[in-house]
Amino acid sequence: MSSGLYLPKRFFSKLRRLGGVVARLVFGIESKPSSGGHFAAQLCHELSNPLSVITAKSSQIQNWAETKQIDPEKLAKAALEMQKMAKRISAILNGLKEIESGTETLSFHSVPLKSVIDETLELCSARFRLAGIQVHVEYPPPGVILECRATQISEVLFNLLNNAFDALADSGSGFAAEGKWVQLSSRVLGGTIELSVTDSGSGIPEKFRERVLEPFFTTKPPGKGLGLGLSISKQLVEAHRGELLLDPSHPNTRFLVRLPLRQVRAHAA
Numbered sequence: 456m457s458s459g460l461y462l463p464k465r466f467f468s469k470l471r472r473l474g475g476v477v478a479r480l481v482f483g484i485e486s487k488p489s490s491g492g493h494f495a496a497q498l499c500h501e502l503s504n505p506l507s508v509i510t511a512k513s514s515q516i517q518n519w520a521e522t523k524q525i526d527p528e529k530l531a532k533a534a535l536e537m538q539k540m541a542k543r544i545s546a547i548l549n550g551l552k553e554i555e556s557g558t559e560t561l562s563f564h565s566v567p568l569k570s571v572i573d574e575t576l577e578l579c580s581a582r583f584r585l586a587g588i589q590v591h592v593e594y595p596p597p598g599v600i601l602e603c604r605a606t607q608i609s610e611v612l613f614n615l616l617n618n619a620f621d622a623l624a625d626s627g628s629g630f631a632a633e634g635k636w637v638q639l640s641s642r643v644l645g646g647t648i649e650l651s652v653t654d655s656g657s658g659i660p661e662k663f664r665e666r667v668l669e670p671f672f673t674t675k676p677p678g679k680g681l682g683l684g685l686s687i688s689k690q691l692v693e694a695h696r697g698e699l700l701l702d703p704s705h706p707n708t709r710f711l712v713r714l715p716l717r718q719v720r721a722h723a724a
Contacts (some may be wrong), residue, residue: 505540510576512537543606563695563718568601568641568648569594575612576639579620585635588623590616593640601648602718607691611638611699612650614684615710619654622708646716651702653709659701667701685710 512533519525572594583590583601601608619637638653659667668689692699697714 466604493506495612505543508540509537510541512540519637532671539657547718563602563604565600566605567595568599569679571601571605571608572612572641574605574640575609575616578609578613579616583620586620586624586633589636590637591638593638593642595643596642599641599643599648599716601714603695608714611688611712613690614688615652615712618684618710619652619656619708622656623654643716644713648716649706649712650712650714651709651713653705653707656708658703658706661703664701664703667697688712 516530516533519530522649570667572592576592580590616637616639623637634655636655638651640651640653642649668685689699692714694710695714696718697712699710699712702709702711
């Protein structure tokens with residue numbers, strides 16, 4: 456149906472330019488990580504997902520307009536999603552700049568841990584569902600509050616889930632094979648929250664375990680990734696005075712994130 460909503464042509468030309476920017480960021484730097492330096496590669500890795508969401512939503516809006524099938528409710532929902540991703544990009548940029556400069560200027564905020572988990576799952580649940588991979592979630596007890604930079608912790612969880620997805624998808628049994636699963640769990644240990652991401656894979660080979668958190672280390676085929684997700688996640692977790700580690704004792708592939716529920720300020724007496 457047509458809503459009578461008019462969108463000027465310049466709106467779509469800006470969307471097309473945005474698509475070009477996305478392509479250069481996501482694929483240009485990825486193919487030649489050394490040319491842009493470590494920071495540029497980190498930037499590419501972390502921005503690829505929100506920029507892809509913005510591009511997909513903008514293409515959807517353009518299609519609605521060209522076919523005169525603009526539904527104001529759907530349009531508002533798509534626009535809201537694009538705004539959320541734009542805010543996420545801003546937060547990611549600020550976080551990466553802070554890591555690169557070695558300064559600590561961003562504030563920590565008290566947020567419900569469940570909301571951080573839900574925000575992360577919203578970004579990747581469709582991908583798992585389409586691939587036939589089951590995602591199981593064990594939420595923290597009701598009311599658990601984490602003092603953190605929520606977007607950064609969401610990025611950590613997203614990177615771990617994304618790695619689990621890639622490992623299962625590349626395991627040779629096909630995307631929709633039975634029995635593939637990922638579990639995101641959380642538990643409170645005194646003043647610490649422990650988050651774990653486990654997949655149904657058989658674990659990381661011993662010869663790779665010491666290097667798995669290093670920048671640019673990857674066991675993926677060429678063109679499948681830069682090997683930055685885990686190293687960036689490690690930096691983000693350590694900026695929260697926590698730790699990210701591989702659990703070698705688990706029979707499956709399992710990563711642990713341990714974070715203090717409350718941050719101790721460096722300037723505190």
